[in-house]
Amino acid sequence: xxxAPGKLPFAxxxxxxxxxxxxxxxxxxxxxxxxxxxxxxxxxxxxxxSQVVIRGFxxxxxxRNGFPGDAFVDAIVIxxxxxxxxxxxxxxxxxxxxxxVNYITKTPRAGRWLELTxxxxxxxxxxTELDANTSLGDGRGRVRVGAxxxxxxxxxxxxxxxxxxxxxxxxxxxxxGALLTFDYQHYSRDDRAPAVAKPLTFTQPGNVxxxxxxxxxxxxxxxxxxxxxxxxxxxxxxxxQLLGTHWRARLNYVWGKRSFGQLLTxxxxxVIAPTGLAALTxxxxxxxxxxxxxxxQGEIVxxxxxxxxxxxxxxxxxxxxxxxxxxxRELPAALRPAPWDLRNPATWNRATGVGLxxxxxxxxxxxxxxxxxxxxxxQTFTAWxxxxxxxxxxxxxxxxxxxxxTVLQNVTLPTPIVANFTxxxxxxxxxxxxxxxxxxxxxxxxxxxxxxxxxxxxxNSLPAKAATPLLGAGWEAGVKFAAPAAGLTTTIAAFxxxxxxxxxxxxxxxxxxxFLINEEQSGRDRSRxxxxxxxxxxxxxxxxxxxxxxxxxxxxxxxAAPALVGTHPENTARTLAGxxxxxxxxxxxxxxxxxxxxxxxxxxxxxxxxxxNVLLPAVxxxxxxxxxxxxxxxAQMRASLxxxxxTDREYFPSNRARGLPAQWVASTGARW
Numbered sequence: 001x002x003x004a005p006g007k008l009p010f011a012x013x014x015x016x017x018x019x020x021x022x023x024x025x026x027x028x029x030x031x032x033x034x035x036x037x038x039x040x041x042x043x044x045x046x047x048x049x050s051q052v053v054i055r056g057f058x059x060x061x062x063x064r065n066g067f068p069g070d071a072f073v074d075a076i077v078i079x080x081x082x083x084x085x086x087x088x089x090x091x092x093x094x095x096x097x098x099x100x101v102n103y104i105t106k107t108p109r110a111g112r113w114l115e116l117t118x119x120x121x122x123x124x125x126x127x128t129e130l131d132a133n134t135s136l137g138d139g140r141g142r143v144r145v146g147a148x149x150x151x152x153x154x155x156x157x158x159x160x161x162x163x164x165x166x167x168x169x170x171x172x173x174x175x176x177g178a179l180l181t182f183d184y185q186h187y188s189r190d191d192r193a194p195a196v197a198k199p200l201t202f203t204q205p206g207n208v209x210x211x212x213x214x215x216x217x218x219x220x221x222x223x224x225x226x227x228x229x230x231x232x233x234x235x236x237x238x239x240x241q242l243l244g245t246h247w248r249a250r251l252n253y254v255w256g257k258r259s260f261g262q263l264l265t266x267x268x269x270x271v272i273a274p275t276g277l278a279a280l281t282x283x284x285x286x287x288x289x290x291x292x293x294x295x296x297q298g299e300i301v302x303x304x305x306x307x308x309x310x311x312x313x314x315x316x317x318x319x320x321x322x323x324x325x326x327x328x329r330e331l332p333a334a335l336r337p338a339p340w341d342l343r344n345p346a347t348w349n350r351a352t353g354v355g356l357x358x359x360x361x362x363x364x365x366x367x368x369x370x371x372x373x374x375x376x377x378x379q380t381f382t383a384w385x386x387x388x389x390x391x392x393x394x395x396x397x398x399x400x401x402x403x404x405x406t407v408l409q410n411v412t413l414p415t416p417i418v419a420n421f422t423x424x425x426x427x428x429x430x431x432x433x434x435x436x437x438x439x440x441x442x443x444x445x446x447x448x449x450x451x452x453x454x455x456x457x458x459x460n461s462l463p464a465k466a467a468t469p470l471l472g473a474g475w476e477a478g479v480k481f482a483a484p485a486a487g488l489t490t491t492i493a494a495f496x497x498x499x500x501x502x503x504x505x506x507x508x509x510x511x512x513x514x515f516l517i518n519e520e521q522s523g524r525d526r527s528r529x530x531x532x533x534x535x536x537x538x539x540x541x542x543x544x545x546x547x548x549x550x551x552x553x554x555x556x557x558x559x560a561a562p563a564l565v566g567t568h569p570e571n572t573a574r575t576l577a578g579x580x581x582x583x584x585x586x587x588x589x590x591x592x593x594x595x596x597x598x599x600x601x602x603x604x605x606x607x608x609x610x611x612x613n614v615l616l617p618a619v620x621x622x623x624x625x626x627x628x629x630x631x632x633x634x635a636q637m638r639a640s641l642x643x644x645x646x647t648d649r650e651y652f653p654s655n656r657a658r659g660l661p662a663q664w665v666a667s668t669g670a671r672w
Contacts, residue, residue: 003312003380006482009391009431009443011036011085011493013533013547017106020075022582022625023598024119024642024665026127026150028062028073029653031081032101033600034578036531036547038083040653041571048072048230049657050101055085056527056553056572057098057472057499065105066092067254067295070232072187074165076129076148079106085531086495087449087472089427090395093318093374097449097472097497098527105183108133108142108171114672121665123153129669140173155661156195157220158350163189177242184235191228193350196221196264197656199280199342200607211607211614213278213342217650217661221266221280223337225353228262243300250299257292265337265352278342284331284354291324293370312380314393320372328364329356365406368454372399378429391445392430399423401454423469425450433480444477453503457519467521472499474527487537497527502569504561506610523558525569527551545580567612571654575603575618596625607655619651621659636671 005012013035020031028050032038041051041058048071050062062069084091085099092100117129127150135142145168152161169183198212199221239251265284299316337352378393401421431445453467474497481490502525506518529551536544553572555564568574577600584594599622604615627640641664645651648662 003382003389003391005082006480006489007386007389007433007441009389009433009441009445010088010447011476011478011491011495011531013083013085014080016080017075017078020078020081022594022596022627022640023580023623024625024644024667025075025078027075028078028081028101028103030075031078031103032083034545034547034580034598035083036533036549036578037085037099037529037551037576038101039571039573039576039602039605040657042654042657051654052101053571054083054096054098054100055495055497055529056525056551056569057096057497058571059096059098059100063092063100063102064234065236066102067236067252067297069103070185070187070234070256071258072189072230072232073103074148074150074163074187076131076146076165077103077105077167077185079104085493086445086476086497087427087447087474088429089397089425089449090376090378090393090429090447093395093397094372094399094451095449096451096470097474097499105167105185106131106144106146106169107181107183108144108169110135110139110142115669116671117667117669119665119667121153122663123155123661124151125153125663125665126151136172142171144169153660153663155218155663156658157218158193158224159191159195159220159222160193161189161191161195163187179240181238181240182236185233187230187232189228189230191230191262193220193222193224193226194228194262194264195658196266197658198652199267200655201278211616212652215342221340222350223265223352224350226262226264228264229260231259233257246304247300247302250297250301252297253294254297255292255294258290260287260289262287263354263356265354266340280340280342282337282339282352283333284336284359286327286329286356286359288327289324291322291368293320293322295320308383308385310380310382310386313377314379315377316375318372318374318376320370322368322370324368324370326364326366326368328362329359330361330363331359332361367404369402370399370454371401372397372452374398387435389433390431393428395427397423397425397427397450399452399454401452403454403456419456419466421452421454421466423450423452425469425471439481439483441480442478443480444475446473446475448473453501453521455503457503457521458517459519461517467503467519468501470499470501470503472497474498487543488535490534491532493531495527495529495531498556499525499527504558504564504609506561520558520560522560523565524556525553526556527553529553541584541586543580543582543584545578547576547578549576550574551576564609564612568606569612570606570609573603573605575601577601592629594625594627594629596627598623598625602651616652616655619649621645621649621651622647632670634672637669639666639668641666 015031037055039053041053042049050073082102087097089095112134115131119127130147133144148165150163165187167185171181174180201213235255237253241249263286297318301314304311341347374397376395381390403419405417427448429447433441433443435441449472451470455467476495478493503521532548558564580598582596601620603618607614625642629638644663651659
C-alpha cells in the first residue's frame with residue numbers, strides 16, 4: 001500500500017525484533033501475546049506452536065512475508081511482526097475472519113557485522129544465536145545469515161527438546177532499478193518423550209465434565225521412548241523492478257517442504273468411571289505428515305499525483321500448488337500397555353517402548369492435491385494533504401482440491417475414496433479515514449474473508465460429507481491519535497465480525513475405551529468488542545506500551561446443536577490485556593542500562609467447544625528483565641538477566657498447550 005500503518009484505516013499492530021530480543025522471545029507467540037485481540041491456540045504436534053485466536057477466531061497458519069508461513073516459527077528469523085485484525089482476504093487470500101499474523105523475515109543491510117548471543121537458563125535451557133551481515137563486490141550485493149541452536153527448558157519430567165534453525169539471505173542489485181532477493185530457511189526440531197497436554201477429565205457418556213485432572217505441574221503422559229521429529233524448509237525468490245517514474249513491479253516465487261513424524265503413547269483424556277477410577281489409556285499411535293508446494297505471485301503498483309490527490313493502483317495474480325500425505329498407524333488394542341490409574345503414581349509406567357514394526361493397525365492414509373489461483377486489485381487514494389484516505393479492492397479466488405483416502409478407521413478400502421472440492425469466492429474490502437485534526441484520524445472499514453476447508457466431516461469417526469468454505473465479514477470503526485513529539489500513538493477500535501461455517505468437533509465416549517468423533521458445520525458465530533492500544537514515551541528514557549481488549553464472542557445460530565446458542569467458542573476469552581514498561585539510561589553512571597517489566601492478562605477462557613461452561617481460570621503473567629550494554633574495544637557488548645512467569649503460575653495458552661513455569665535466563669552477546 002506504500003502507506004504507513006498508522007495512516008491506514010485498519011487496526012494494525014507491529015513489534016520489532018529488538019522488542020523480541022529484550023523480552024526473551026523464542027517463538028512467534030512470544031511477540032503477539034502482548035497485542036490486542038490475540039490469545040493462544042497452539043496444539044503442538046502436527047499443527048505446531050504458532051496458532052492463535054484473533055478477535056475470537058482461530059488462525060492456524062501465520063503469514064511469512066505475505067505468504068502462508070510455517071507451523072513452527074523461531075525468533076531468529078523475525079525482523080518484525082505485524083498483526084492485521086479483522087477479515088482481510090483482499091490482502092492475504094485464504095484467511096479466517098479474525099485476522100492474521102504476518103512475520104517479516106530479516107534482510108541484508110548495509111555494513112558488516114557479526115553478532116553472537118549465548119543464553120543459559122533454569123531447567124537446563126540453553127540457546128546460541130548467530131547473526132552475520134556483509135557486503136559483496138562493490139556493495140551491490142549483501143548477505144545475511146541467521147542461525148540458532150536451542151535446548152528447550154526441561155520442565156516436564158522426562159521431556160526434552162532440541163531445535164536448530166539456519167536462515168541465509170542474499171540481496172543483489174543486479175541491474176538499474178532492480179533488487180533481487182533470495183532467502184532460505186531450514187528448521188528442525190527433535191523431541192524425545194514430547195511434552196503432551198495435561199489430561200482432561202471425561203465422564204460417561206463422554207462430554208468434558210471438568211477441567212484438567214489434578215496432577216503435578218511437571219506431569220508428562222509420554223513414554224520415555226516416544227518421539228517427535230519436525231523439519232521444514234522454505235525458499236523465496238523476489239524481484240522488485242522500477243518501471244519508469246510511475247510504476248513498480250514485483251515477482252515472487254515461494255517454495256516450501258514439510259515433514260513431521262511422531263510416536264506417542266497415551267491419551268490426553270482421563271476416563272472417570274462410576275467407581276471413581278481415573279484411567280488414562282495407553283494406545284500407541286504413529287502419525288506422519290509430509291508435503292511440499294510452491295506459489296507464484298506477480299504484482300504491479302502505480303504512483304500518481306495530481307492536484308493534491310495521490311492515487312496508488314495495485315493489481316496482482318497468485319498461483320499456488322500443494323501436495324500432502326498423511327498416515328496414521330496404531331498398536332492393536334490387545335497389545336497396548338496397561339492403563340494408568342492417575343490416582344496411583346506407581347502405575348505410571350513410562351518404560352513401555354514400542355517399535356514401529358509392531359504397529360500393524362492403520363486407521364488412516366490420505367493424500368491431498370491442491371491448486372489455487374487468485375486475481376486481485378486494490379486502490380489507495382489520498383487527498384487534502386493526505387488528510388483523507390480511501391483504500392478498497394476485491395480478490396477473486398479459486399481453489400480446486402483432490403482428497404484421496406485408501407485406508408479409513410482400520411479398513412483398507414477396495415476402491416479409494418476420491419473427493420474433489422471446488423470453491424470460488426469474491427472477497428471485498430474497503431476503508432476510509434479522515435484526519436479531523438493534524439493528530440487525530442477517524443476511520444471505518446468493511447472487509448470479508450474466505451477459507452476453503454479441504455476435509456471430510458466425520459460421523460462416528462468415519463467421513464460422511466465434504467466441508468464447505470468458511471466465510472466471514474465484519475466492520476470496524478475507530479480513532480487513531482499520534483503526537484510524535486511526545487512519542488504517543490493510540491488506537492481505539494470497535495468491531496463486529498460474523499463467521500459462517502465453522503467445523504465443530506464433538507467427542508463421545510463408548511465404553512470401555514473408545515472415543516468417537518462427530519463433526520458438524522452449521523450456524524453462525526459473532527464477535528463484537530472494543531480494543532485499545534497505546535505506545536507512550538512520558539519522559540526521556542521511558543517507554544510504555546499497553547493494550548486492552550473486551551470481546552464478546554458467541555454462537556448466534558447452530559441448528560445441529562441448539563444448546564450451544566449463546567455460548568462461547570473454544571479458546572475465547574472476554575478480556576485480554578498487556579502492559580510493557582521500559583526504563584533506559586543514556587547518560588550518567590547508568591548509561592547503557594535498562595530495566596523492563598511486562599505483564600499479560602488473559603481472562604477466563606473456554607476450554608472446549610463441546611463443553612462451553614468449563615473455563616480455564618484467568619491468569620496474569622509477569623516477566624522482568626535487567627540489561628546493560630557497553631563497548632569493549634571494537635565490540636558492542638550486552639548482558640541481561642530475565643525472568644519469565646516470575647510468580648510461577650501454572651497456565652495453559654490453550655487446552656492442548658502448557659505454559660512454562662518460572663524461568664530465569666542469563667544472556668550475553670557481542671557484536672563486531
